[in-house]
Amino acid sequence: MKYTYYPGCSVMATANLYQESIDAISPKIGIELEELDDWNCCGATAYMSVKELMSFAISARNLALAEPFHRDVVTPCSACYLVLNKTNQYFAEYPELRKKLGQALEAGGLSYSGNIKVRHLLDVIVNDVGPEKLSSLVTKRLEGLRVVPYYGCQIVRPEMGFDDPDDPQSMDRLIESLGAEVVPYPMKTKCCGASLIGTEEDIALRLCCELLRSAEEAEAHCMVTICPLCQMNLDVYQRKVNRLCGTKYKLPVLYFTQLIGIALGLDPKDLGLQKLAVKISKPMKEIFQGA
């Protein structure tokens, strides 16, 4: 299965471990991700806060570049997923916006007719590859590993259709197909604070603290996520959470693609596991090696 791949800015930098694991597992699970040539930033939440039409226009440039390939666009980043989808949706819904975006794209020698579907990598792995096939490829079943499936907010909202906005299940099924155990987790889609971590740090740290507390209460070995910003906030900032909230969490936060890679028997180094700020714990190592 071949897709047009839209990586997003984060996987080139703070989430480069995500990209490494995606590169490592893609050929194994039979998906081909062809990077969209010369893609630009989707605009995320920040651009929209300053200029609206421009944010839709930069996002639409990517859709216009992707359209000639007639393939689904796949992105691993929840913010890119939301913004590109929102652009698509508003392009279809608001004629005035469509007209202006058409004119703007034309100035750059591009055009877009609205026929590209944007999907999250999780959607592709769960629905196109499927838990059954994944399960058959597993060489190291992760028996005994207790995992929190943390979806974060933007992958399921506003309603995109591929999973429930409050209680999504797709990643749960995927984790189970690897032999690991999904722990009950009521905070699946509660926000981590997103970019507020940069500007209003304490607010975001307290939200992360709640997420970590709930994971600890569920006696999880690790959290697994699908969003670069969620991973950074929970992983890189975990020590700060502990300092602010007087806690002692040491919970590894992995990308779902890293967990898949381990179960497929790939080398942890090729999956960027050594780049986690909170390192893999001893019990996890034992499960990873012993499996």
Next chain:
Amino acid sequence: MLKKEIVYESDLDHGFLDEICALPGGHEIKKCIQCGSCSGSCPTSYVMDYAPRKIFSLIRAGFRDEVLDSNTIWFCSSCYTCAVRCPKEIKITDVMYALKRLAIKEGKTKGKKSVVLSKNFVKMVDKYGRNHETELMARYVFEAELFNAFKFIPQGWALFSNGRLPLLPHRIKNIDQLRKILKKVDELGEI
């Protein structure tokens, strides 16, 4: 808590509601039934001057300054929980974005650190076509938190020492095309 204990009719801006309604997505606030699902769902309402339900009420009553000066609009993290739970299907996150842009337009951004981050993000994209996270944070710290710069060292080090903080930006090849598109939007005027 409202800032003024007594608000006189003459203090209110009765044109404010119409002004908000004219913004993209703004007219939707007329549908609000004040149920409070948004405030109850909001992860950051615990630190907001007014939670979203109250913001809508204030807009409709004409409390212009209270709304645009509030920290509420800048503490919205765009998680869209309110938007998917609103029984009247109001695109609340879009209204918050519209309020952000109006506050910027009117210069009501004093002490609002998120504005500095957002504006620099736009600069990154206009310059490279992509965000350069390292430069973005450096610019943000310099402009908004110079005296707190030490606060950013732990996470900066955690990222750098784990090979997650590239120093060089990626610039897209056809940046001219992107700029032509943006120039055209500028001519067309925002929505």
